Amino acid sequence: QLQLVESGGGLVQPGGSLRLSCAASGFSLDDYGIGWFRQAPGMDREGVSCINSIGDSTAYADSVKGRFTISRDNAKNTVFLQMSGLKPEDTAIYFCAADRTGYCSGFMTHWYSNWGQGTQVTVSS
Numbered sequence: 001q002l003q004l005v006e007s008g009g010g011l012v013q014p015g016g017s018l019r020l021s022c023a024a025s026g027f028s029l030d031d032y033g034i035g036w037f038r039q040a041p042g043m044d045r046e047g048v049s050c051i052n053s054i055g056d057s058t059a060y061a062d063s064v065k066g067r068f069t070i071s072r073d074n075a076k077n078t079v080f081l082q083m084s085g086l087k088p089e090d091t092a093i094y095f096c097a098a099d100r101t102g103y104c105s106g107f108m109t110h111w112y113s114n115w116g117q118g119t120q121v122t123v124s125s
Helices: none
Strands: 003-007 010-012 018-025 033-039 046-051 058-060 068-073 078-083 092-099 119-123
Touching: 003 092, 018 033, 018 092, 018 119, 033 068, 033 078, 046 068, 046 078, 058 068, 078 092
Parallel strands: 010 119
Antiparallel strands: 003 018, 018 078, 033 046, 033 092, 046 058, 068 078, 092 119
């Protein structure tokens, strides 16, 4: 079973930081690009960031540029999303998913598979 599992979410005050993890089980992430997405209540799922299979190409949504950093450790079979300067509008369930092309192809959800169950991030004072 090819599975991605997100962790690291929680409640944080505005301006705070969190690091999300996306761990793979049942397969190696070495050949996959990974995308992070988020979905707030009543909103469509939106792309946040992506990284290619070898970690030398990344992309960010305009809303998170300069605040979020995506990285990967293929030895640990894990992709990370470091989030800082968090704002209340960052509140959402965060998901990771695999891009089988191995590229950081952008944020079209139909390009991605093996979606995780998500981790809740709440930014509130």
